Amino acid sequence: xxxxxxxxxxxxxxxxxxxxxxxxxxxxxxxxxxxxxxxxxxxxxxxxxxxxxxxxxxxxxxxxxxxxxxxxxxxxxxxxxxxxxxxxxxxxxxxxxxxxxxxxxxxxxxxxxxxxxxxxxxxxxxxxxxxxxxxxxxxxxxxxxxxxxxxxxxxxxxxxxxxxxxxxxxxxxxxxxxxxxxxxxxxxxxxxxxxxxxxxxxxxxxxxxxxxxxxxxxxxxxxxxxxxxxxxxxxxxxxxxxxxxxxxxxxxxxxxxxxxxxxxxxxxxxxxxxxxxxxxxxxxxxxxxxxxxxxxxxxxxxxxxxxxxxx
Amino acid sequence: xxxxxxxxxxxxxxxxxxxxxxxxxxxxxxxxxxxxxxxxxxxxxxxxxxxxxxxxxxxxxxxxxxxxxxxxxxxxxxxxxxxxxxxxxxxxxxxxxxxxxxxxxxxxxxxxxxxxxxxxxxxxxxxxxxxxxxxxxxxxxxxxxxxxxxxxxxxxxxxxxxxxxxxxxxxxxxxxxxxxxxxxxxxxxxxxxxxxxxxxxxxxxxxxxxxxxxxxxxxxxxxxxxxxxxxxxxxxxxxxxxxxxxxxxxxxxxxxxxxxxxxxxxxxxxxxxxxxxxxxxxxxxxxxxxxxxxxxxxxxxxxxxxxxxxxxxxxxxxxxxxxxxxxxxxxxxxxxxxxxxxxxxxxxxxxxxxxxxxxxxxxxxxxxxxxxxxxxxxxxxxxxxxxxxxxxxxxxxxxxxxxxxxxxxxxxxxxxxxxxxxxxxxxxxxxxxxxxxxxxxxxxxxxxxxxxxxxxxxxxxx
Numbered sequence: 170x171x172x173x174x175x176x177x178x179x180x181x182x183x184x185x186x187x188x189x190x191x192x193x194x195x196x197x198x199x200x201x202x203x204x205x206x207x208x209x210x211x212x213x214x215x216x217x218x219x220x221x222x223x224x225x226x227x228x229x230x231x232x233x234x235x236x237x238x239x240x241x242x243x244x245x246x247x248x249x250x251x252x253x254x255x256x257x258x259x260x261x262x263x264x265x266x267x268x269x270x271x272x273x274x275x276x277x278x279x280x281x282x283x284x285x286x287x288x289x290x291x292x293x294x295x296x297x298x299x300x301x302x303x304x305x306x307x308x309x310x311x312x313x314x315x316x317x318x319x320x321x322x323x324x325x326x327x328x329x330x331x332x333x334x335x336x337x338x339x340x341x342x343x344x345x346x347x348x349x350x351x352x353x354x355x356x357x358x359x360x361x362x363x364x365x366x367x368x369x370x371x372x373x374x375x376x377x378x379x380x381x382x383x384x385x386x387x388x389x390x391x392x393x394x395x396x397x398x399x400x401x402x403x404x405x406x407x408x409x410x411x412x413x414x415x416x417x418x419x420x421x422x423x424x425x426x427x428x429x430x431x432x433x434x435x436x437x438x439x440x441x442x443x444x445x446x447x448x449x450x451x452x453x454x455x456x457x458x459x460x461x462x463x464x465x466x467x468x469x470x471x472x473x474x475x476x477x478x479x480x
Numbered sequence: 481x482x483x484x485x486x487x488x489x490x491x492x493x494x495x496x497x498x499x500x501x502x503x504x505x506x507x508x509x510x511x512x513x514x515x516x517x518x519x520x521x522x523x524x525x526x527x528x529x530x531x532x533x534x535x536x537x538x539x540x541x542x543x544x545x546x547x548x549x550x551x552x553x554x555x556x557x558x559x560x561x562x563x564x565x566x567x568x569x570x571x572x573x574x575x576x577x578x579x580x581x582x583x584x585x586x587x588x589x590x591x592x593x594x595x596x597x598x599x600x601x602x603x604x605x606x607x608x609x610x611x612x613x614x615x616x617x618x619x620x621x622x623x624x625x626x627x628x629x630x631x632x633x634x635x636x637x638x639x640x641x642x643x644x645x646x647x648x649x650x651x652x653x654x655x656x657x658x659x660x661x662x663x664x665x666x667x668x669x670x671x672x673x674x675x676x677x678x679x680x681x682x683x684x685x686x687x688x689x690x691x692x693x694x695x696x697x698x699x700x701x702x703x704x705x706x707x708x709x710x711x712x713x714x715x716x717x718x719x720x721x722x723x724x725x726x727x728x729x730x731x732x733x734x735x736x737x738x739x740x741x742x743x744x745x746x747x748x749x750x751x752x753x754x755x756x757x758x759x760x761x762x763x764x765x766x767x768x769x770x771x772x773x774x775x776x777x778x779x780x781x782x783x784x785x786x787x788x789x790x791x792x793x794x795x796x797x798x799x800x801x802x803x804x805x806x807x808x809x810x811x812x813x814x815x816x817x818x819x820x821x822x823x824x825x826x827x828x829x830x831x832x833x834x835x836x837x838x839x840x841x842x843x844x845x846x847x848x849x850x851x852x853x854x855x856x857x858x859x860x861x862x863x864x865x866x867x868x869x870x871x872x873x874x875x876x877x878x879x880x881x882x883x884x885x886x887x888x889x890x891x892x893x894x895x896x897x898x899x900x901x902x903x904x905x906x907x908x909x910x911x912x913x914x915x916x917x918x919x920x921x922x923x924x925x926x927x928x929x930x931x932x933x934x935x936x937x938x939x940x941x942x
Contacts, residue, residue: 204696214516221515225530247515254511263906267913273632274909276696277853280634281905284846288899293517296895300528408842412707415700450715457704457711464701465689 171314175323176445177438182329182398184437185336189391190414191421191429192343193256193384199360199424200380201268206279207259208388209411210286215252215389216402217290220299222247230304237304241393248393249386255286256385257378265374283407290404298403305331305397332394339390340430343383347426356380360424409453413440416460422473431471498552502545509544513537584861592767596760606759608875610766610831614824616867617770619851620860621820624777626849627858628786629813630793631691632699634845635706639818641713641840642682643675643825648726648835649719650674668731672826679822680815687814691807706845713837725836728829733761762831769827773820774860780816789813843898850901854908870901 190212197205222244228237263278308326347353355376358366367373395410396402417436421428436456443455463470518537519530591598592613599605618640625633651667663670690701713720720726730738736745738758745761746753780786788809792799800806829835851870855862877897 204700218515221519221521221530224521224528225515225519251511251515254508258508258512263910266910270909270913272695273626273630273857274913276632276699277849278906278909280846280849281902281909284843284898284902285906288895288902290516292895292899294520299521412700412704419697419700448715451711454708454711457708460704461690461701461708464693464697468693468697 171312171321171323172445174312175321176441178323178325178329180438180441181434182332182437183441184417184434185332186391186395186398186433187410187414187417187436188430188433189336189339189387189394190410191417191433192426193388194415194418195421195423195426195429196356196380196384198418200356200363200377201264201275203264203275204279204415205256205264205381205384206276206411207263207282207286208256208384209407209409209414210283211252211256211259211385211407212388212392212395212410212414213402213404213407214255214286214290215248215385215392216396216406217294217299217392217404218251218389219244219248219393219396220301220402221294223301223304228304229302230306241304241397245390245393248389252385252389252392253382256381256388259286260378260381265377283411287404287407294404296404298401300401301396303328303400328398332398335390335394339387343387344426346383352376352379412460413456416456416463419460419468420463420470422470424474425470425472428470428472493553493557498549501552502548505548506541506545509541510537513540588861588864589771596763601754601756601760603756603759606756606763608872610759610763612867612871613763613766613770614828614831615848615851615871616864617766617773617824617827618821618848619855619863619867620770620773620777621817621824622848623817623852623855623858623860623863624780624789624820625813625817626852628777628781628793629789629810630695631810631813632695632849633702633814633817634699634842634849635686635702635704635709636817636821636848637840637842637845638686638702638706638709639679639683639821640825640828640844641709641837642679642818643822644829644835644839645713645720645726645825646675646678646822647671647826647829648728651729652726664729665732665735665737667729668826668830669734672823675826676819676822679825680819683815683818684811687811687818688807691810691814703842703845706840706842710837710840713840720837723837725834725838727834728832730758730833731762731765731830762827766827766831769823773823776816777860785809785812847901850905853905856912856914870904873897873900 190208193208193211194205197203197208226240226243228240228244230237232240259282263282264275267274267278305326305328308324308329310322311325312323314321347356355366355371356379358369358371359373359376363373366376392402395406413436414433417432418429419432420435421430421432436459439459440452440456444452447455514537517540518533520533521528522531592609595609596606599609618636622633622636625631625636647668650671651664655663655667655670686702686705690698690705693701714723716722732738733745736743736748738745738755738761740746740753744753745757781790788799788804791802791804792806792809796806799809828839832839847870851863851866854866854870855864856866874897877900
């Protein structure tokens with residue numbers, strides 16, 4: 170029971186990160202119907218930028234709590250702006266000119282862009298992993314059980330609290346942005362019918378650009394959290410995290426924002442539970458298998474609308 | 481007239497707009513470069529520190545701004561009247577590619593056959609040619625799936641792995657166990673068809689559940705399958721020997737080993753033993769395999785199944801309403817593509833003498849896909865040139881130390897090769913989505929053959 174509780178905490182933490190990345194996939198898919206294959210790498214750019222800023226301002230775990238919090242907000246802001254600039258540029262250079270081209274063109278272009286981003290970061294920052302000392306330390310002991318081999322302690326670290334709480338805050342802000350502002354209204358309109366929206370005076374290009382920027386900002390925040398949680402990042406982290414987040418988006422129903430978050434949590438839990446109760450080596454296989462099973466048997470996902478094929 | 485156009489264009493420069501655009505470009509470029517390019521983490525004796533590289537940043541920024549300014553001055557500001565004039569000369573005369581097109585392939589084949597003689601038995605040339613031919617074959621195999629049937633397969637390397645591991649496991653464990661050592665010299669010839677069949681079988685097994693999916697979902701699922709197979713190869717230690725890989729025996733010349741002693745290839749033919757014979761032999765094996773792939777694909781394109789593939793690529797709904805069984809059609813494309821991947825994998829295992837999961841990562845699939853894309857989705861000749869360009873440039877990057885002087889310190893030119901491949905994929909989709917050779921002969925015609933411009937075909941080409 171205690172063991173399960175611990176895994177539940179770990180799973181929810183990991184799931185929050187996946188959920189944040191998944192939102193970028195789901196929004197872009199919802200609005201222009203393409204898989205932004207490079208989204209995982211935008212997440213990676215965010216985490217590498219966060220690494221550089223943390224190293225640059227010399228942030229360590231020794232400072233006071235308030236100082237750390239302020240510094241992290243600064244780091245998050247820089248990472249989000251940089252990743253947004255990347256995603257915006259990618260959309261402008263690689264996707265926008267391909268609207269109206271044949272079906273596979275944007276996806277192939279996105280795969281090319283994903284390779285470009287990885288190699289760009291590798292060329293500039295070298296391939297070796299980039300470590301960081303734990304910055305957010307400490308935590309709470311929720312439960313202790315004495316067993317024959319020693320005692321098992323259920324821990325909720327401050328880092329996990331930070332990840333879960335900040336994800337909740339971001340989600341709330343984001344939901345308000347989509348539901349209540351004119352920007353969100355424009356976006357939902359474009360998602361339903363792009364041509365009609367443009368006839369009614371919505372700047373479709375601008376709305377799409379903003380969608381990419383918002384997705385990138387959330388992914389960059391996830392990148393920062395991922396970096397702090399695992400203490401390491403490199404040019405390749407975006408590949409696996411990207412596929413898992415995509416799985417989350419599909420599982421939740423692609424195009425649905427609450428679905429992306431829900432899917433992220435489920436994928437995080439599946440991965441953690443699989444590592445805890447079965448074999449840690451096959452945890453990625455488990456995530457991929459979920460992707461395959463969902464796509465085959467439930468392509469509309471948990472909260473998505475079934476897709477109608479039109480001629 | 482042209483001078484007049486240019487003169488009127490020059491007066492029309494909207495300087496405030498251009499400056500605004502340049503300022504915007506500068507801001508975005510700086511955002512792209514500021515932490516990632518301008519600072520680099522360096523390990524010193526005690527800790528990680530940042531090394532500033534503002535010089536590089538400003539050089540790149542200068543190049544970007546200059547390029548954008550030149551585009552404003554000379555390209556984007558051109559009067560629109562210039563456009564139709566360029567197009568009108570299109571269909572009247574046969575283009576260069578039409579006239580020399582049919583003779584390209586025989587010339588290439590003749591060159592390929594003579595290559596070991598032309599190169600004078602140079603080991604490095606033959607090695608590089610084997611390498612390039614392997615990728616040509618893989619790309620021709622993938623071309624069936626992506627170029628003809630229009631199914632984006634990102635896990636093609638999985639079938640390559642199945643072929644390679646089929647040869648490795650059969651020749652090292654199962655053949656000695658089943659038949660004793662007597663069959664070992666023939667292992668390559670027996671395993672080659674088996675590897676193809678196994679890969680095709682896997683193609684069917686993997687393809688059957690997923691081929692109902694739409695294009696981009698299919699791409700992601702095949703990517704997932706490719707990764708699953710690789711992860712299983714790494715982790716199923718008792719069966720595949722995990723990341724340490726398997727050492728596999730060399731192929732023989734129909735039972736004659738390429739060894740120095742009596743009973744070897746050189747001894748049998750009464751010539752002096754030389755290691756190069758083995759490489760020349762491998763070269764011809766892969767050449768034959770690649771040509772088989774080419775001709776089989778070409779014949780299949782003329783069969784009803786090949787027509788169905790291309791029809792499916794153009795319009796799936798129309799296909800279904802015409803009574804084509806789309807699942808079976810996709811499945812055959814998938815299985816036949818996989819089969820050629822399996823052949824190539826079997827060959828790869830014997831050439832390498834060693835297989836490990838390292839060789840079958842996603843980036844390999846991406847390279848093969850890049851060759852198909854650069855060759856122009858569906859064009860077999862285009863693939864040859866794309867493979868030579870990409871794989872040749874890989875070797876070039878490895879060789880060229882001249883670049884080293886111009887690059888920032890500590891940068892390895894080898895790292896730039898994948899960057900170039902990725903950029904090439906993006907640029908290809910942006911500017912020439914139908915490949916460099918856009919004019920094609922349709923495979924079906926009513927009364928007379930006529931070339932169709934790539935622009936007339938909705939998606940891909942005939």
